[in-house]
Amino acid sequence: MDLIRQSPFARILETRSFKELNKKASTYLNLDWSRYPQAGYITAHLLSGSVITNIQSGQTILVNEVEFYGRDAMLDCHKEPTGEQKGVPEKTSIPSTTGEEYYKRVRPVTLRRRDGVRLVIGTNTCGVLVTSCIRVDRILEGSISVGGDTRNFEISESELKNIRVFVDNERLGKGKKMKKKTVKKITKDFGADRLRQVRSKFHRLNTFRLIRCSGPLTDAPQFRPFSVFTIGRNSDRDSASSGAAHIFYKMALAVIHYQEKATFTLEDIRFGQQLCQSAKDISIPMQNIHELFAEVDTKIPIIGNKPLNKQLHAIAEAQSTRIAKANKNVATELKDLFLG
Structure with missing residues (x-):
């Protein structure tokens, strides 16, 4: 051509x-x-x-x-x-x-x-x-x-x-x-990096379809745009963004493996909370998720859980600017690939 x-x-x-x-x-x-x-x-x-x-x-x-x-x-x-x-x-x-x-x-x-x-x-x-x-x-x-x-x-x-x-x-x-x-x-070998960058409807199973796809020249982690499920790869391990990234990544893995039966664990929420105290746009909805657990609960369902989705939507919105910033690093990697 x-x-x-x-x-x-x-x-x-x-x-x-x-x-x-x-x-x-x-x-x-x-x-x-x-x-x-x-x-x-x-x-x-x-x-x-x-x-x-x-x-x-x-x-x-x-x-x-x-x-x-x-x-x-x-x-x-x-x-x-x-x-x-x-x-x-x-x-x-x-x-x-x-x-x-x-x-x-x-x-x-x-x-x-x-x-x-x-x-x-x-x-x-x-x-x-x-x-x-x-x-x-x-x-x-x-x-x-x-x-x-x-x-x-x-x-x-x-x-x-x-x-x-x-x-x-x-x-x-x-x-x-x-x-x-x-x-x-x-999809047997697909992971969370195949999920779309979405900010809502986390209570719906088809949100978690593994339907992102890279071209053959850019089919590697460093060349893929970030999403709420993968932004943890670019976050400081102890940052608020990392705390939010942790729960979205854990949620993605749970739904990929267990589909309708997927659950959030109280342990994962507590871990995320420890990292996000300094960022109210994340810490407040994270605390609201914590409160969805009854005193004796250690797990709550993901699919069909509208109160959980409401809080996840708020966190996903808060992550948007962080994802856009991280994607600038991806652009740099692509520039190096094509321009050498």
Whole structure:
């Protein structure tokens, strides 16, 4: 591909091979979740490591990391919002039926939300959020985006016809094989770093789907954006942030292993409390969680526990600025990887 050979990052990009999105690949991106529970994993696998280019402007990115969100609230409580804002239909990543996009049933688009600018690759069955990418058409300040607020590559409605997507050939081959595997087999080696960066609905089981995916060039811990479940890797061991990170990580492991039967232990809450006394935005909801334990309880359920979720939501909000700061370190690691 000329856009790869002409890239200032050609040295590393040419270690991979790419193929333009075609009808067959589009079919894989649009598999029905109710018939194929593994569909979202296939989609994330195919689009992480992909190259997206605007053939008119020449702007091009390599997608380093994605996380996917379903269209059906019964299958994914964090589904992309639809509806109206002040009487105006909210812009979504759902593909049009009138041919606005270059690819049928695939719509890469920028969505402006209250909490940031989102680059989403939409299909009929899910929206794939780009959480890390790098401009590869030229070297410029701010060429690396980490954390899902993507301002280095934006796609307006008028540019949809100019967008081309190239998937990694190796990922395409593996994606086809994944259709024959169960979700359990696909995710058997996945850990908390595969959980999405969310701030709410911790009482819902599908919040804990292992549906983040890294591209082949960035599939290592130092290149992955942080989340409430993994921020502990970047926190001072004795900091308030570390105390909050501890309980989210423990919660993630419990749900991954025990699903609906997962529990929080009083021991974990006490450990977290010891570290967060200096930060009221964390220590107060942490104390409220402690008070959810009855005198004789050493464990409380996670799934279905709305009072617990309310306090976890408050802590997750408090961690947001800390996560954004930590992601700057990830951007530095990515810069070293691509620029040497």
